[in-house]
Structure formats: C-alpha cells, structure tokens
Amino acid sequence: MAAALPLSPVSHQLCRISNRFWYNAMTPRFCSPVSSPCYIGVKGIGSSSQLRARHPLISSAASTDYLLHDVGATVAVLSGAYALVLLFESLTKRDVIPQRLSRKLVHILSGLLFALSWPIFSASTEARYFAAFVPLVNGLRLVVNGLSVSPNSTLIQSVTREGRPEELLKGPLFYVLALLVAAVFFWRDSPTGMTSLAMMCGGDGIADIMGRKYGSYKIPYNPRKSLAGSISMFIFGFFISIGLLYYYSSLGYLHMNWETTFTRVAIVSLVATLVESLPITDQIDDNVSVPLATILAAYLSFGY
Numbered sequence: 001m002a003a004a005l006p007l008s009p010v011s012h013q014l015c016r017i018s019n020r021f022w023y024n025a026m027t028p029r030f031c032s033p034v035s036s037p038c039y040i041g042v043k044g045i046g047s048s049s050q051l052r053a054r055h056p057l058i059s060s061a062a063s064t065d066y067l068l069h070d071v072g073a074t075v076a077v078l079s080g081a082y083a084l085v086l087l088f089e090s091l092t093k094r095d096v097i098p099q100r101l102s103r104k105l106v107h108i109l110s111g112l113l114f115a116l117s118w119p120i121f122s123a124s125t126e127a128r129y130f131a132a133f134v135p136l137v138n139g140l141r142l143v144v145n146g147l148s149v150s151p152n153s154t155l156i157q158s159v160t161r162e163g164r165p166e167e168l169l170k171g172p173l174f175y176v177l178a179l180l181v182a183a184v185f186f187w188r189d190s191p192t193g194m195t196s197l198a199m200m201c202g203g204d205g206i207a208d209i210m211g212r213k214y215g216s217y218k219i220p221y222n223p224r225k226s227l228a229g230s231i232s233m234f235i236f237g238f239f240i241s242i243g244l245l246y247y248y249s250s251l252g253y254l255h256m257n258w259e260t261t262f263t264r265v266a267i268v269s270l271v272a273t274l275v276e277s278l279p280i281t282d283q284i285d286d287n288v289s290v291p292l293a294t295i296l297a298a299y300l301s302f303g304y
C-alpha cells in the first residue's frame with residue numbers, strides 16, 4: 001500500500017476545509033425543540049457556544065473552518081444568483097421564452113433554490129447571516145439599479161414587467177427582503193421560514209402562470225384573480241412546502257410529526273392562498289402579504 005504523501009500546508013488546509021464541508025452538509029443535526037442551533041460536539045450534542053467554553057483549542061480551529069466554509073458557501077450562492085438572472089436574460093433575449101414567463105420562472109426558482117442552498121452553510125450559529133448576505137447583496141443591486149440613471153439591463157429584462165427600472169424597487173425588492181427575513185429569523189431549523197418561501201416563490205409564482213393560462217373563471221370578490229390561479233397556488237404551495245420540510249427533516253435539521261404536519265401545512269397554504277386572492281395588491285404587494293400571512297399562520301401552527 002503506497003505511503004501517504006506528506007501534504008503541503010495549503011493542501012492540508014484545503015483537505016480540512018473539504019472534510020468540514022462534507023461533514024457539515026451531510027451530517028445529521030439534532031436541534032433542540034427551541035430550535036437553538038446545535039451540532040454533534042466532541043462529547044455528545046452541544047451548542048457552538050457550549051463547545052467553545054469546553055474546548056478552546058477546538059473552538060478556534062472550528063471557528064476558522066466555519067468562517068472559511070461560510071465565505072465559500074456565500075460566494076457560491078451569490079454566483080448562482082447572478083448566473084440564474086443571466087441565464088433567463090439570455091433566454092429572453094434569444095426569444096426562447098417570453099419575458100413575462102422568464103420573470104415568473106426567476107420568481108419561482110430564485111427563492112426555492114436559495115432555501116435549498118441553506119445546508120451548504122456551516123453548523124455555526126452565524127451561518128444564517130452569511131446566507132442572508134446573498135439576498136442583502138441582491139437587494140442592494142435592485143436599489144442601485146432601480147434608482148440609477150444607467151441601470152443594468154440584464155436585471156431589468158429578467159425581473160421587471162415593463163422594463164422600467166423603478167419596478168425593481170417594488171415586487172423584486174420586497175421579494176429579496178422576504179428571503180432575508182426567512183434566513184435570519186427562521187433559518188433551517190424552523191418550518192416557518194421555508195413554508196413562507198414555498199408559498200411566496202412556488203405558490204404565488206405558479207398562480208400567475210396558471211391563472212393567466214387557465215383563469216377564465218374569476219374570483220367573485222377579485223376579478224383580477226382567478227380560481228385556477230388560486231387553486232394552483234394552494235396545491236403547488238402545499239407540495240413545495242412538504243418537499244422542503246421533508247428535505248430538511250432528511251438532513252436532520254427538522255423533526256416533524258408527519259401525522260399532523262400535512263394538516264398544518266394545508267391550513268397554512270389555505271391562509272396564504274386566501275390572502276393572495278384578496279383585492280389588496282394596490283395597497284400591499286403580494287411579496288409582502290403572502291410571506292407575512294404564511295409566517296403568521298405557520299408560526300401559530302407549528303409553534304417555532
């Protein structure tokens with residue numbers, strides 16, 4: 001058996017980071033019901049602060065690893081966000097898909113892929129802030145382009161209805177703020193944030209596509225919305241929420257009682273769908289009302 005070659009300091013560091021990356025991404029975590037972030041420490045389960053108190057040498061090495069890990073994850077997700085917008089701008093420019101559909105697909109995919117990306121961040125208690133940095137940067141990008149005289153046309157083509165820069169300061173900006181709130185205040189050990197993104201991105205996004213195509217029967221109290229759109233929002237929002245909860249349960253971040261979870265998610269989806277159907281879009285954007293209603297319903301339903 002060939003002897004292991006001595007690693008250079010850089011290679012050694014890279015191996016340590018790579019090992020930590022796969023450990024953090026794939027190792028189940030057992031979070032306490034109060035959803036305080038915790039992970040398997042040296043002696044059993046402990047929070048990162050408890051581990052630092054017990055093992056200062058490990059804590060400094062772990063902190064460095066976590067920092068490098070989270071910086072790498074942030075760069076990767078930021079790059080993914082930029083590439084997604086660029087992809088749909090290219091598809092729109094080459095008339096592969098119409099601009100309106102392009103925008104809705106960006107609406108659906110951005111938030112859901114963001115929610116799916118959370119496990120690549122470290123087990124550190126600060127990881128959620130690194131993840132939230134991605135919607136923060138995109139929010140600043142929207143503000144700069146929405147206010148600027150020479151806005152970035154890629155962003156405008158992929159994200160606005162009518163190609164006006166000021167549109168970036170409404171729906172899209174509220175959208176990225178909702179992603180930031182979900183990451184910072186709920187993160188991957190709470191069903192509340194991920195269900196809010198499932199309903200805003202998956203549910204509300206598909207409502208537009210299905211409603212425009214099949215929405216001949218309008219909602220009596222809101223002729224601008226249709227039954228087909230709302231039913232689509234409820235169904236897709238429900239299944240995407242269940243999918244995200246299963247995804248995070250299978251990775252060990254959540255422990256759901258599946259006998260009651262389906263009913264709870266159905267109630268949350270119904271509340272979000274009813275709020276979205278209301279004739280209040282001129283007063284409050286869907287990207288504010290839908291996540292807020294979902295967060296309230298989910299927090300009352302799940303308790304965390």
Ligand SMILES: C/C(=C\COP(=O)(O)O)CCC[C@H](C)CCC[C@H](C)CCCC(C)C
Pocket residue numbers: 077078080081084085103104106107109110111113114117134135138158159160170171172175176179286287
């Ligand atoms: C088109 C968008 C919102 C408009 O909503 P509405 O008016 O149709 O109701 C979405 C805007 C997306 C934003 C420009 C980019 C957000 C990227 C996200 C923070 C991170 C995605 C990462 C992932 C890995 C692709």
Ligand SMILES: Nc1ccn([C@@H]2O[C@H](COP(=O)(O)OP(=O)(O)O)[C@@H](O)[C@H]2O)c(=O)n1
Pocket residue numbers: 171204205207208209210211212215224225226227228229230233276277281286
């Ligand atoms: N429940 C719904 C939601 C949207 N829609 C259709 O999708 C279009 C855009 O919906 P919206 O104003 O909520 O669009 P966003 O604010 O989500 O971008 C509506 O004008 C309807 O044609 C629907 O038919 N039923």
